[in-house]
Amino acid sequence: MAEDARTPASRSAAAEHARTVAEQADRHALTLESLLAALRSTRLSDAAARAEAVEIASAALVELRTATDRRWSTILEPVSGAFSRLRADLRPLVRFGDLDVQFVEPPATGRALPGGVAHSARAIVRSAVLALVDAGAARRVRIQWDCDGRNLLMQLRDDGAGTLDVHDDAIRPIAERVVALDGTLAVASTPGWGSILDVSLPLDPVPRSAEAPADADLTERERDVLRLLVTGVGNREIAGGLGISTNTVKYHVANLLRKQGARTRAELAAFTSRA
Structure with missing residues:
Protein backbone atom coordinates (compact mmCIF):
# COMPACT_ATOMS: atom_id res chain seq x y z
CA MET A 1 0.00 0.00 0.00
CA ALA A 2 1.28 3.49 -0.78
CA GLU A 3 2.90 5.38 2.08
CA ASP A 4 0.44 8.27 1.73
CA ALA A 5 -2.46 5.90 2.48
CA ARG A 6 -1.15 5.09 5.95
CA THR A 7 -3.09 6.49 8.90
CA PRO A 8 -1.53 9.14 11.17
CA ALA A 9 -1.41 6.50 13.94
CA SER A 10 0.54 4.05 11.78
CA ARG A 11 2.95 6.76 10.65
CA SER A 12 3.49 7.79 14.27
CA ALA A 13 4.11 4.17 15.27
CA ALA A 14 6.58 3.74 12.40
CA ALA A 15 8.42 6.93 13.40
CA GLU A 16 8.58 5.79 17.04
CA HIS A 17 9.94 2.41 15.97
CA ALA A 18 12.61 4.10 13.82
CA ARG A 19 13.65 6.30 16.76
CA THR A 20 13.86 3.28 19.06
CA VAL A 21 16.02 1.36 16.60
CA ALA A 22 18.31 4.38 16.11
CA GLU A 23 18.70 4.85 19.87
CA GLN A 24 19.50 1.17 20.39
CA ALA A 25 22.05 1.31 17.57
CA ASP A 26 23.97 4.24 19.01
CA ARG A 27 23.88 2.71 22.51
CA HIS A 28 25.29 -0.55 21.18
CA ALA A 29 27.90 1.39 19.20
CA LEU A 30 28.92 3.20 22.39
CA THR A 31 29.25 -0.14 24.20
CA LEU A 32 31.46 -1.55 21.45
CA GLU A 33 33.61 1.60 21.36
CA SER A 34 34.01 1.36 25.15
CA LEU A 35 34.99 -2.31 24.92
CA LEU A 36 37.60 -1.53 22.28
CA ALA A 37 38.93 1.40 24.32
CA ALA A 38 39.40 -0.84 27.38
CA LEU A 39 41.01 -3.68 25.42
CA ARG A 40 43.38 -1.31 23.57
CA SER A 41 44.31 0.75 26.63
CA THR A 42 48.03 0.90 27.35
CA ARG A 43 47.23 1.80 30.96
CA LEU A 44 45.70 -1.60 31.73
CA SER A 45 47.27 -5.03 32.00
CA ASP A 46 45.73 -7.85 29.97
CA ALA A 47 43.89 -9.18 33.02
CA ALA A 48 42.61 -5.73 34.00
CA ALA A 49 41.48 -5.03 30.43
CA ARG A 50 39.55 -8.30 30.31
CA ALA A 51 37.94 -7.57 33.68
CA GLU A 52 36.93 -4.08 32.55
CA ALA A 53 35.52 -5.47 29.27
CA VAL A 54 33.45 -8.01 31.20
CA GLU A 55 32.10 -5.26 33.46
CA ILE A 56 31.16 -3.05 30.49
CA ALA A 57 29.47 -5.92 28.67
CA SER A 58 27.60 -7.02 31.80
CA ALA A 59 26.31 -3.51 32.43
CA ALA A 60 25.19 -3.25 28.80
CA LEU A 61 23.30 -6.56 29.06
CA VAL A 62 21.51 -5.43 32.22
CA GLU A 63 20.58 -2.17 30.50
CA LEU A 64 19.28 -4.03 27.45
CA ARG A 65 17.19 -6.46 29.48
CA THR A 66 15.53 -3.73 31.53
CA ALA A 67 15.01 -1.23 28.72
CA THR A 68 11.57 -2.52 27.81
CA ASP A 69 10.36 -2.06 31.37
CA ARG A 70 11.16 1.61 31.50
CA ARG A 71 8.42 4.23 31.45
CA TRP A 72 10.85 7.03 30.51
CA SER A 73 8.25 8.90 28.45
CA THR A 74 5.92 9.40 31.45
CA ILE A 75 8.35 10.50 34.16
CA LEU A 76 10.24 13.69 34.96
CA GLU A 77 13.99 13.95 35.44
CA PRO A 78 15.90 16.86 36.98
CA VAL A 79 18.38 18.32 34.50
CA SER A 80 21.27 17.46 36.80
CA GLY A 81 20.04 13.86 37.13
CA ALA A 82 19.66 13.42 33.38
CA PHE A 83 23.14 14.85 32.89
CA SER A 84 24.57 12.46 35.48
CA ARG A 85 23.10 9.54 33.55
CA LEU A 86 24.79 10.86 30.41
CA ARG A 87 28.12 10.92 32.23
CA ALA A 88 27.54 7.32 33.31
CA ASP A 89 26.78 6.34 29.70
CA LEU A 90 30.06 7.84 28.51
CA ARG A 91 32.23 6.89 31.49
CA PRO A 92 33.93 3.80 29.96
CA LEU A 93 34.77 5.67 26.76
CA VAL A 94 36.06 8.67 28.72
CA ARG A 95 38.11 6.47 31.05
CA PHE A 96 39.89 4.35 28.47
CA GLY A 97 39.52 6.14 25.12
CA ASP A 98 41.70 8.78 23.49
CA LEU A 99 38.98 11.46 23.58
CA ASP A 100 39.12 13.82 26.57
CA VAL A 101 35.48 14.58 27.42
CA GLN A 102 34.86 17.51 29.75
CA PHE A 103 31.44 17.89 31.41
CA VAL A 104 30.08 21.29 32.48
CA GLU A 105 27.47 20.61 35.13
CA PRO A 106 24.02 22.18 34.58
CA PRO A 107 22.35 24.23 37.32
CA ALA A 108 20.90 22.01 40.05
CA THR A 109 17.66 23.99 40.15
CA GLY A 110 15.06 24.67 37.50
CA ARG A 111 12.31 22.83 35.66
CA ALA A 112 12.61 19.06 35.41
CA LEU A 113 12.82 17.47 31.98
CA PRO A 114 10.08 15.25 30.57
CA GLY A 115 11.50 11.73 30.48
CA GLY A 116 11.23 11.52 26.69
CA VAL A 117 13.21 14.72 26.22
CA ALA A 118 15.91 13.59 28.68
CA HIS A 119 16.16 10.19 26.98
CA SER A 120 16.41 11.72 23.49
CA ALA A 121 18.92 14.33 24.66
CA ARG A 122 21.29 11.64 25.93
CA ALA A 123 20.90 9.73 22.65
CA ILE A 124 21.73 12.88 20.64
CA VAL A 125 24.87 13.59 22.67
CA ARG A 126 26.01 9.96 22.47
CA SER A 127 25.60 10.04 18.68
CA ALA A 128 27.54 13.30 18.45
CA VAL A 129 30.41 12.00 20.59
CA LEU A 130 30.59 8.78 18.54
CA ALA A 131 30.70 10.87 15.36
CA LEU A 132 33.70 12.75 16.78
CA VAL A 133 35.39 9.46 17.74
CA ASP A 134 34.85 8.10 14.23
CA ALA A 135 36.22 11.29 12.66
CA GLY A 136 39.39 10.88 14.72
CA ALA A 137 40.47 14.53 14.45
CA ALA A 138 39.21 15.80 17.82
CA ARG A 139 41.15 15.12 21.01
CA ARG A 140 38.94 17.08 23.39
CA VAL A 141 35.21 17.78 23.57
CA ARG A 142 33.27 19.83 26.11
CA ILE A 143 29.63 18.97 26.84
CA GLN A 144 27.39 21.54 28.48
CA TRP A 145 23.67 21.47 29.33
CA ASP A 146 21.34 24.19 30.59
CA CYS A 147 17.60 24.79 30.75
CA ASP A 148 15.83 28.12 30.26
CA GLY A 149 12.48 26.84 31.51
CA ARG A 150 11.11 26.20 28.02
CA ASN A 151 14.01 24.48 26.26
CA LEU A 152 16.86 22.13 27.06
CA LEU A 153 20.02 23.78 25.72
CA MET A 154 22.99 21.56 24.86
CA GLN A 155 26.38 22.49 23.48
CA LEU A 156 29.27 20.32 22.31
CA ARG A 157 32.58 22.04 21.54
CA ASP A 158 35.54 20.14 20.09
CA ASP A 159 39.13 20.92 19.10
CA GLY A 160 39.05 19.07 15.79
CA ALA A 161 39.71 20.18 12.24
CA GLY A 162 36.88 22.70 12.30
CA THR A 163 35.27 21.44 9.11
CA LEU A 164 31.95 20.11 10.42
CA ASP A 165 28.81 21.29 8.65
CA VAL A 166 25.13 20.70 9.41
CA HIS A 167 24.81 18.87 6.08
CA ASP A 168 27.73 16.48 6.68
CA ASP A 169 26.85 12.79 6.59
CA ALA A 170 28.10 12.40 10.19
CA ILE A 171 25.84 15.20 11.46
CA ARG A 172 22.80 14.46 9.29
CA PRO A 173 21.32 11.67 11.49
CA ILE A 174 21.72 13.90 14.56
CA ALA A 175 20.03 16.82 12.79
CA GLU A 176 17.12 14.63 11.73
CA ARG A 177 16.63 13.39 15.30
CA VAL A 178 16.69 16.95 16.63
CA VAL A 179 14.14 18.15 14.06
CA ALA A 180 11.90 15.16 14.81
CA LEU A 181 11.67 16.58 18.35
CA ASP A 182 10.82 20.05 16.96
CA GLY A 183 14.23 21.27 18.10
CA THR A 184 17.01 23.20 16.42
CA LEU A 185 20.64 22.40 15.61
CA ALA A 186 23.34 24.89 14.67
CA VAL A 187 26.92 24.06 13.73
CA ALA A 188 29.66 26.67 13.77
CA SER A 189 33.15 25.66 12.62
CA THR A 190 36.48 27.46 12.41
CA PRO A 191 39.14 25.64 10.35
CA GLY A 192 42.01 24.59 12.59
CA TRP A 193 40.16 25.51 15.78
CA GLY A 194 37.23 23.13 16.04
CA SER A 195 33.46 23.06 15.87
CA ILE A 196 30.55 23.97 18.12
CA LEU A 197 27.21 22.14 18.03
CA ASP A 198 24.32 23.98 19.66
CA VAL A 199 21.11 22.00 20.20
CA SER A 200 17.84 23.29 21.60
CA LEU A 201 15.01 20.86 22.47
CA PRO A 202 11.60 22.21 23.54
CA LEU A 203 10.27 20.74 26.76
CA ASP A 204 6.72 20.99 25.41
CA PRO A 205 6.98 20.29 21.66
CA VAL A 206 3.96 21.15 19.55
CA PRO A 207 3.11 18.59 16.87
CA ARG A 208 3.05 20.10 13.42
CA SER A 209 3.07 18.97 9.82
CA ALA A 210 4.92 20.88 7.15
CA GLU A 211 3.74 21.02 3.55
CA ALA A 212 5.96 21.59 0.56
CA PRO A 213 5.29 24.50 -1.80
CA ALA A 214 3.28 23.45 -4.85
CA ASP A 215 5.85 24.64 -7.39
CA ALA A 216 9.47 25.02 -6.42
CA ASP A 217 11.84 26.76 -8.82
CA LEU A 218 14.65 24.21 -9.03
CA THR A 219 17.66 24.33 -11.32
Whole structure:
Protein backbone atom coordinates (compact mmCIF):
# COMPACT_ATOMS: atom_id res chain seq x y z
CA MET A 1 0.00 0.00 0.00
CA ALA A 2 1.28 3.49 -0.78
CA GLU A 3 2.90 5.38 2.08
CA ASP A 4 0.44 8.27 1.73
CA ALA A 5 -2.46 5.90 2.48
CA ARG A 6 -1.15 5.09 5.95
CA THR A 7 -3.09 6.49 8.90
CA PRO A 8 -1.53 9.14 11.17
CA ALA A 9 -1.41 6.50 13.94
CA SER A 10 0.54 4.05 11.78
CA ARG A 11 2.95 6.76 10.65
CA SER A 12 3.49 7.79 14.27
CA ALA A 13 4.11 4.17 15.27
CA ALA A 14 6.58 3.74 12.40
CA ALA A 15 8.42 6.93 13.40
CA GLU A 16 8.58 5.79 17.04
CA HIS A 17 9.94 2.41 15.97
CA ALA A 18 12.61 4.10 13.82
CA ARG A 19 13.65 6.30 16.76
CA THR A 20 13.86 3.28 19.06
CA VAL A 21 16.02 1.36 16.60
CA ALA A 22 18.31 4.38 16.11
CA GLU A 23 18.70 4.85 19.87
CA GLN A 24 19.50 1.17 20.39
CA ALA A 25 22.05 1.31 17.57
CA ASP A 26 23.97 4.24 19.01
CA ARG A 27 23.88 2.71 22.51
CA HIS A 28 25.29 -0.55 21.18
CA ALA A 29 27.90 1.39 19.20
CA LEU A 30 28.92 3.20 22.39
CA THR A 31 29.25 -0.14 24.20
CA LEU A 32 31.46 -1.55 21.45
CA GLU A 33 33.61 1.60 21.36
CA SER A 34 34.01 1.36 25.15
CA LEU A 35 34.99 -2.31 24.92
CA LEU A 36 37.60 -1.53 22.28
CA ALA A 37 38.93 1.40 24.32
CA ALA A 38 39.40 -0.84 27.38
CA LEU A 39 41.01 -3.68 25.42
CA ARG A 40 43.38 -1.31 23.57
CA SER A 41 44.31 0.75 26.63
CA THR A 42 48.03 0.90 27.35
CA ARG A 43 47.23 1.80 30.96
CA LEU A 44 45.70 -1.60 31.73
CA SER A 45 47.27 -5.03 32.00
CA ASP A 46 45.73 -7.85 29.97
CA ALA A 47 43.89 -9.18 33.02
CA ALA A 48 42.61 -5.73 34.00
CA ALA A 49 41.48 -5.03 30.43
CA ARG A 50 39.55 -8.30 30.31
CA ALA A 51 37.94 -7.57 33.68
CA GLU A 52 36.93 -4.08 32.55
CA ALA A 53 35.52 -5.47 29.27
CA VAL A 54 33.45 -8.01 31.20
CA GLU A 55 32.10 -5.26 33.46
CA ILE A 56 31.16 -3.05 30.49
CA ALA A 57 29.47 -5.92 28.67
CA SER A 58 27.60 -7.02 31.80
CA ALA A 59 26.31 -3.51 32.43
CA ALA A 60 25.19 -3.25 28.80
CA LEU A 61 23.30 -6.56 29.06
CA VAL A 62 21.51 -5.43 32.22
CA GLU A 63 20.58 -2.17 30.50
CA LEU A 64 19.28 -4.03 27.45
CA ARG A 65 17.19 -6.46 29.48
CA THR A 66 15.53 -3.73 31.53
CA ALA A 67 15.01 -1.23 28.72
CA THR A 68 11.57 -2.52 27.81
CA ASP A 69 10.36 -2.06 31.37
CA ARG A 70 11.16 1.61 31.50
CA ARG A 71 8.42 4.23 31.45
CA TRP A 72 10.85 7.03 30.51
CA SER A 73 8.25 8.90 28.45
CA THR A 74 5.92 9.40 31.45
CA ILE A 75 8.35 10.50 34.16
CA LEU A 76 10.24 13.69 34.96
CA GLU A 77 13.99 13.95 35.44
CA PRO A 78 15.90 16.86 36.98
CA VAL A 79 18.38 18.32 34.50
CA SER A 80 21.27 17.46 36.80
CA GLY A 81 20.04 13.86 37.13
CA ALA A 82 19.66 13.42 33.38
CA PHE A 83 23.14 14.85 32.89
CA SER A 84 24.57 12.46 35.48
CA ARG A 85 23.10 9.54 33.55
CA LEU A 86 24.79 10.86 30.41
CA ARG A 87 28.12 10.92 32.23
CA ALA A 88 27.54 7.32 33.31
CA ASP A 89 26.78 6.34 29.70
CA LEU A 90 30.06 7.84 28.51
CA ARG A 91 32.23 6.89 31.49
CA PRO A 92 33.93 3.80 29.96
CA LEU A 93 34.77 5.67 26.76
CA VAL A 94 36.06 8.67 28.72
CA ARG A 95 38.11 6.47 31.05
CA PHE A 96 39.89 4.35 28.47
CA GLY A 97 39.52 6.14 25.12
CA ASP A 98 41.70 8.78 23.49
CA LEU A 99 38.98 11.46 23.58
CA ASP A 100 39.12 13.82 26.57
CA VAL A 101 35.48 14.58 27.42
CA GLN A 102 34.86 17.51 29.75
CA PHE A 103 31.44 17.89 31.41
CA VAL A 104 30.08 21.29 32.48
CA GLU A 105 27.47 20.61 35.13
CA PRO A 106 24.02 22.18 34.58
CA PRO A 107 22.35 24.23 37.32
CA ALA A 108 20.90 22.01 40.05
CA THR A 109 17.66 23.99 40.15
CA GLY A 110 15.06 24.67 37.50
CA ARG A 111 12.31 22.83 35.66
CA ALA A 112 12.61 19.06 35.41
CA LEU A 113 12.82 17.47 31.98
CA PRO A 114 10.08 15.25 30.57
CA GLY A 115 11.50 11.73 30.48
CA GLY A 116 11.23 11.52 26.69
CA VAL A 117 13.21 14.72 26.22
CA ALA A 118 15.91 13.59 28.68
CA HIS A 119 16.16 10.19 26.98
CA SER A 120 16.41 11.72 23.49
CA ALA A 121 18.92 14.33 24.66
CA ARG A 122 21.29 11.64 25.93
CA ALA A 123 20.90 9.73 22.65
CA ILE A 124 21.73 12.88 20.64
CA VAL A 125 24.87 13.59 22.67
CA ARG A 126 26.01 9.96 22.47
CA SER A 127 25.60 10.04 18.68
CA ALA A 128 27.54 13.30 18.45
CA VAL A 129 30.41 12.00 20.59
CA LEU A 130 30.59 8.78 18.54
CA ALA A 131 30.70 10.87 15.36
CA LEU A 132 33.70 12.75 16.78
CA VAL A 133 35.39 9.46 17.74
CA ASP A 134 34.85 8.10 14.23
CA ALA A 135 36.22 11.29 12.66
CA GLY A 136 39.39 10.88 14.72
CA ALA A 137 40.47 14.53 14.45
CA ALA A 138 39.21 15.80 17.82
CA ARG A 139 41.15 15.12 21.01
CA ARG A 140 38.94 17.08 23.39
CA VAL A 141 35.21 17.78 23.57
CA ARG A 142 33.27 19.83 26.11
CA ILE A 143 29.63 18.97 26.84
CA GLN A 144 27.39 21.54 28.48
CA TRP A 145 23.67 21.47 29.33
CA ASP A 146 21.34 24.19 30.59
CA CYS A 147 17.60 24.79 30.75
CA ASP A 148 15.83 28.12 30.26
CA GLY A 149 12.48 26.84 31.51
CA ARG A 150 11.11 26.20 28.02
CA ASN A 151 14.01 24.48 26.26
CA LEU A 152 16.86 22.13 27.06
CA LEU A 153 20.02 23.78 25.72
CA MET A 154 22.99 21.56 24.86
CA GLN A 155 26.38 22.49 23.48
CA LEU A 156 29.27 20.32 22.31
CA ARG A 157 32.58 22.04 21.54
CA ASP A 158 35.54 20.14 20.09
CA ASP A 159 39.13 20.92 19.10
CA GLY A 160 39.05 19.07 15.79
CA ALA A 161 39.71 20.18 12.24
CA GLY A 162 36.88 22.70 12.30
CA THR A 163 35.27 21.44 9.11
CA LEU A 164 31.95 20.11 10.42
CA ASP A 165 28.81 21.29 8.65
CA VAL A 166 25.13 20.70 9.41
CA HIS A 167 24.81 18.87 6.08
CA ASP A 168 27.73 16.48 6.68
CA ASP A 169 26.85 12.79 6.59
CA ALA A 170 28.10 12.40 10.19
CA ILE A 171 25.84 15.20 11.46
CA ARG A 172 22.80 14.46 9.29
CA PRO A 173 21.32 11.67 11.49
CA ILE A 174 21.72 13.90 14.56
CA ALA A 175 20.03 16.82 12.79
CA GLU A 176 17.12 14.63 11.73
CA ARG A 177 16.63 13.39 15.30
CA VAL A 178 16.69 16.95 16.63
CA VAL A 179 14.14 18.15 14.06
CA ALA A 180 11.90 15.16 14.81
CA LEU A 181 11.67 16.58 18.35
CA ASP A 182 10.82 20.05 16.96
CA GLY A 183 14.23 21.27 18.10
CA THR A 184 17.01 23.20 16.42
CA LEU A 185 20.64 22.40 15.61
CA ALA A 186 23.34 24.89 14.67
CA VAL A 187 26.92 24.06 13.73
CA ALA A 188 29.66 26.67 13.77
CA SER A 189 33.15 25.66 12.62
CA THR A 190 36.48 27.46 12.41
CA PRO A 191 39.14 25.64 10.35
CA GLY A 192 42.01 24.59 12.59
CA TRP A 193 40.16 25.51 15.78
CA GLY A 194 37.23 23.13 16.04
CA SER A 195 33.46 23.06 15.87
CA ILE A 196 30.55 23.97 18.12
CA LEU A 197 27.21 22.14 18.03
CA ASP A 198 24.32 23.98 19.66
CA VAL A 199 21.11 22.00 20.20
CA SER A 200 17.84 23.29 21.60
CA LEU A 201 15.01 20.86 22.47
CA PRO A 202 11.60 22.21 23.54
CA LEU A 203 10.27 20.74 26.76
CA ASP A 204 6.72 20.99 25.41
CA PRO A 205 6.98 20.29 21.66
CA VAL A 206 3.96 21.15 19.55
CA PRO A 207 3.11 18.59 16.87
CA ARG A 208 3.05 20.10 13.42
CA SER A 209 3.07 18.97 9.82
CA ALA A 210 4.92 20.88 7.15
CA GLU A 211 3.74 21.02 3.55
CA ALA A 212 5.96 21.59 0.56
CA PRO A 213 5.29 24.50 -1.80
CA ALA A 214 3.28 23.45 -4.85
CA ASP A 215 5.85 24.64 -7.39
CA ALA A 216 9.47 25.02 -6.42
CA ASP A 217 11.84 26.76 -8.82
CA LEU A 218 14.65 24.21 -9.03
CA THR A 219 17.66 24.33 -11.32
CA GLU A 220 18.58 21.29 -13.40
CA ARG A 221 21.51 20.51 -11.10
CA GLU A 222 19.29 20.79 -8.02
CA ARG A 223 16.90 18.29 -9.59
CA ASP A 224 19.84 15.93 -10.19
CA VAL A 225 20.90 16.22 -6.54
CA LEU A 226 17.32 15.78 -5.33
CA ARG A 227 16.82 12.67 -7.45
CA LEU A 228 19.79 11.00 -5.71
CA LEU A 229 19.04 12.44 -2.27
CA VAL A 230 15.60 10.79 -2.07
CA THR A 231 17.26 7.38 -2.45
CA GLY A 232 18.93 7.90 0.93
CA VAL A 233 22.56 8.14 -0.22
CA GLY A 234 25.01 10.55 1.42
CA ASN A 235 26.84 13.59 0.11
CA ARG A 236 29.92 11.62 -1.03
CA GLU A 237 27.82 9.22 -3.09
CA ILE A 238 25.88 12.11 -4.65
CA ALA A 239 29.12 13.92 -5.46
CA GLY A 240 30.59 10.79 -7.05
CA GLY A 241 27.46 10.12 -9.06
CA LEU A 242 27.30 13.63 -10.48
CA GLY A 243 31.02 14.30 -10.77
CA ILE A 244 30.97 17.32 -8.44
CA SER A 245 32.58 18.11 -5.08
CA THR A 246 30.94 17.37 -1.72
CA ASN A 247 30.96 21.11 -0.95
CA THR A 248 28.94 21.71 -4.12
CA VAL A 249 26.50 19.01 -3.02
CA LYS A 250 26.12 20.73 0.37
CA TYR A 251 25.41 24.02 -1.41
CA HIS A 252 22.68 22.45 -3.55
CA VAL A 253 21.15 20.61 -0.58
CA ALA A 254 20.99 23.87 1.40
CA ASN A 255 19.20 25.54 -1.52
CA LEU A 256 16.77 22.62 -1.83
CA LEU A 257 15.92 22.79 1.87
CA ARG A 258 15.25 26.52 1.59
CA LYS A 259 13.20 26.32 -1.60
CA GLN A 260 11.12 23.34 -0.47
CA GLY A 261 10.54 24.66 3.05
CA ALA A 262 12.04 21.52 4.58
CA ARG A 263 14.08 21.38 7.78
CA THR A 264 15.98 18.15 7.10
CA ARG A 265 16.92 15.89 4.22
CA ALA A 266 14.35 13.38 5.49
CA GLU A 267 11.56 15.96 5.21
CA LEU A 268 12.82 16.97 1.80
CA ALA A 269 12.68 13.36 0.61
CA ALA A 270 9.18 12.93 2.09
CA PHE A 271 7.90 16.10 0.41
CA THR A 272 9.29 14.94 -2.91
CA SER A 273 7.71 11.49 -2.56
CA ARG A 274 4.29 13.02 -1.84
CA ALA A 275 4.65 15.33 -4.84
